[in-house]
Amino acid sequence: MTYQNILDRLNHSISVRYPKPYGFARRLAPLLNVSQDTIYNKLSGRTRFSIEELFILINELRIPLSEIMEENPVVEMHPMELRVFDHNHPDGSSGMSEWYSKTFATASASANSRLMRLCNNIPEFSFADLKYLSAFSEQKWFFYNKGLETVPPLAQILKKNTHRERDLSFSDSIRNIKAAEYILGIDITRNYVLDLIMFYEYNLISKDEGYSILEDLYNLLQTFEKICLEGIDPGSGKVIDIYYHSTQIYGNNIEIIKSDNINMGIIYAHFYNPIVANHSHTFDLLKSWYTTWKRSSIPITQAGIKNRIYFINEQKKALDYAQDVFGI
Numbered sequence: 001m002t003y004q005n006i007l008d009r010l011n012h013s014i015s016v017r018y019p020k021p022y023g024f025a026r027r028l029a030p031l032l033n034v035s036q037d038t039i040y041n042k043l044s045g046r047t048r049f050s051i052e053e054l055f056i057l058i059n060e061l062r063i064p065l066s067e068i069m070e071e072n073p074v075v076e077m078h079p080m081e082l083r084v085f086d087h088n089h090p091d092g093s094s095g096m097s098e099w100y101s102k103t104f105a106t107a108s109a110s111a112n113s114r115l116m117r118l119c120n121n122i123p124e125f126s127f128a129d130l131k132y133l134s135a136f137s138e139q140k141w142f143f144y145n146k147g148l149e150t151v152p153p154l155a156q157i158l159k160k161n162t163h164r165e166r167d168l169s170f171s172d173s174i175r176n177i178k179a180a181e182y183i184l185g186i187d188i189t190r191n192y193v194l195d196l197i198m199f200y201e202y203n204l205i206s207k208d209e210g211y212s213i214l215e216d217l218y219n220l221l222q223t224f225e226k227i228c229l230e231g232i233d234p235g236s237g238k239v240i241d242i243y244y245h246s247t248q249i250y251g252n253n254i255e256i257i258k259s260d261n262i263n264m265g266i267i268y269a270h271f272y273n274p275i276v277a278n279h280s281h282t283f284d285l286l287k288s289w290y291t292t293w294k295r296s297s298i299p300i301t302q303a304g305i306k307n308r309i310y311f312i313n314e315q316k317k318a319l320d321y322a323q324d325v326f327g328i
Helices: 003-017 022-032 036-044 051-060 065-069 097-108 131-146 154-160 162-174 188-201 207-230 280-295 305-326
Strands: 114-119 179-185 239-245 253-258 263-268 274-277
Touching (some): 003 065, 022 051, 051 065, 097 253, 114 280, 131 162, 179 188, 179 280, 188 305, 207 239
Parallel strands (some): 114 179
Antiparallel strands (some): 253 263, 263 274
């Protein structure tokens, strides 16, 4: 499919959803850090969108990837061409954990299985044993997806314990994948700290709960440092390569599962709401996007001593700032 085909599909999808498209350019311009005129120039074909800009655009406008990228979007080319899960429910039920585990179990049966993640939050491999940070992530899910009035108290989430079951399930699912690599945003710890301070100011967490979350963050940082030093996940013994990107990674994460028997691309929109596509064209596009980020990322595992020190020190700065705010 040519770029012009994709652009024509995009313009058609926009016209269907926004018959009077004057307002959306005002919203999209700051998102892409360009002017409104530039948005219209790109949509008219006078200048080109980058791959990253296209993904940001269709995510913001809630346009399915298959509608823009597939050769025959009206035909169901695969029974799981596009699948959306709403992971968290107030009753603690989950729409994806079982499917997620089965997908990784299938991939891990391959001797060449590999997991690749681009993320601006904490990867699951060291997340499962951090109960306060895990519960805080569930609070954030409610805040960013359902609104302030829906956020349950942290104590209630801890008592319910579904956050732990979910994270343990995720951790178990990826344990048998033979190798993994992560591209982390340089601001991963800072992002958690800023949310932590905001939740404290909104009286959604207490000072003691803030201390506990910070303690989890310190423990997490020690785990990162150990993995970066040895290139091995201490929980599973598998090979892990970690990179960091010096700019802010856009809010949604992508995950690539590649093996001899399954290739799957996943976009995580707002924490635990995965959009899954395993049609080959969509998978290739996601992999291309991931590869673009990797080319401009900096390795910090094993040999990257200077880079590793810089990355860890940046995370410590964020934690030091949080300590000052909480008066520790």
